[in-house]
Amino acid sequence: MLAAKATLKKDAKAFLSALLTDDKLNNTLFFVKRCNFILNRYLVFSLLDALFVGVITAIIMLILRMPYVGLISVVAAVTNLIPTFGPVIGAVIGGFFLLLVKPVYAIMFIAITLVLQVADGYIIKPKLFGNSLGVSGLLILLAIVTMGNAFGIGGILLAIPVAAICDFTYREGFLPYLQRRKERKQAEEQKQKTDSC
Numbered sequence: 001m002l003a004a005k006a007t008l009k010k011d012a013k014a015f016l017s018a019l020l021t022d023d024k025l026n027n028t029l030f031f032v033k034r035c036n037f038i039l040n041r042y043l044v045f046s047l048l049d050a051l052f053v054g055v056i057t058a059i060i061m062l063i064l065r066m067p068y069v070g071l072i073s074v075v076a077a078v079t080n081l082i083p084t085f086g087p088v089i090g091a092v093i094g095g096f097f098l099l100l101v102k103p104v105y106a107i108m109f110i111a112i113t114l115v116l117q118v119a120d121g122y123i124i125k126p127k128l129f130g131n132s133l134g135v136s137g138l139l140i141l142l143a144i145v146t147m148g149n150a151f152g153i154g155g156i157l158l159a160i161p162v163a164a165i166c167d168f169t170y171r172e173g174f175l176p177y178l179q180r181r182k183e184r185k186q187a188e189e190q191k192q193k194t195d196s197c
Contacts, residue, residue, distance in 0.1 A: 031173070035165050042161045050080045053087075053120055057094075060112050066105050068097050076113065080120070082153070083160055084144055087117045135164045 001008065017025050054077025061069045072094040079090030091113040098105035143163035147155030 031169070034168060038164045038168065039161050042164070046081055049120065049125060050077045052124060053077055053080045053116060056116060057112070060116075061109070064105075064108060066098065066109065067101050072097060072109070082156055083140070085156070087113065087120075091117075135160065135167050139163050139167060 054073045057076040058069050058073035075093050076090040079086040095106040095110050098109050143159040147159040
């Protein structure tokens, strides 16, 4: 699909332009471009955040002379891609490996992961994502639970961008439509009142 991206885009645009009026085509293309922007931004910053968590985990483990630095830091980075529950999974897996070597290492690793995840959640991620996605925490949690139950791990991974797209559609598509509809109704009622007078 990536190799044929240019052809697919050209064919899809030709199909949509034959199917839709110019106004609807422009609205559809704007919506698709905005969705593409949200997905790209989410994926790039999620990968950067995971890389950051993996590198910091590796550095701290090296300083404390813990074993399995490469394996555990990669597990921490990969599981950090899963929203909400990923860091817990990474801490459990890393803690289990270290528990087999020395229980003190496992306790230290879980403490490190806890501090790192608090810093990640409250400092790093807000700086990386900024207000670009603009999605409330409640909507993200609902999206993660709903999509996780419906589609498993893939649903959890895509929950935040889907929530952002739904939020964008609601705020910039559905609400303005309702407002326009209300204004039309009010104008019709006003016209009927003036005609009856």
